[in-house]
Amino acid sequence: GLLEALTKKMAADSQTDADVQQLVDSLAEDFRNNLATFFRRSTELLRHFFTLRSVFSDDSDGNGGFGRSESQKAKLSNIVKEMEKEYGKMSELSKTLEEQESKMFKPIMNQLDWAFKLHREDDSKTRGGFVAVSGFVPVET
Numbered sequence: 376g377l378l379e380a381l382t383k384k385m386a387a388d389s390q391t392d393a394d395v396q397q398l399v400d401s402l403a404e405d406f407r408n409n410l411a412t413f414f415r416r417s418t419e420l421l422r423h424f425f426t427l428r429s430v431f432s433d434d435s436d437g438n439g440g441f442g443r444s445e446s447q448k449a450k451l452s453n454i455v456k457e458m459e460k461e462y463g464k465m466s467e468l469s470k471t472l473e474e475q476e477s478k479m480f481k482p483i484m485n486q487l488d489w490a491f492k493l494h495r496e497d498d499s500k501t502r503g504g505f506v507a508v509s510g511f512v513p514v515e516t
Contacts, residue, residue: 428493455494458487
């Protein structure tokens, strides 16, 4: 329970910089380069995503912020497509890696997942789509 979790946390916190450096040094150069590239690319895409998303959420026009130009919508759509590509590349690569290395992609992939979730929510607001229902209501005949 709690004591076990605290013990694990204390053990993790006691790792020294030397331990971390040893871990980094044990990683293959290609892997480190890929991780850095995915991090930079994803960060840049997320920066553009959230910047454009803020334009869409600005309600100064009285339309709930969703009355923006088609070119802005197309830019946002292209950014999401590029994020999906990066996510796919990381997902495929992580399948070929050892567990420890594979886990290093997880924080980046989680950030992209969160952006995808927000985009789907925003998209459903603009299209009016269906609302998800958690269960069925029996109909009496």
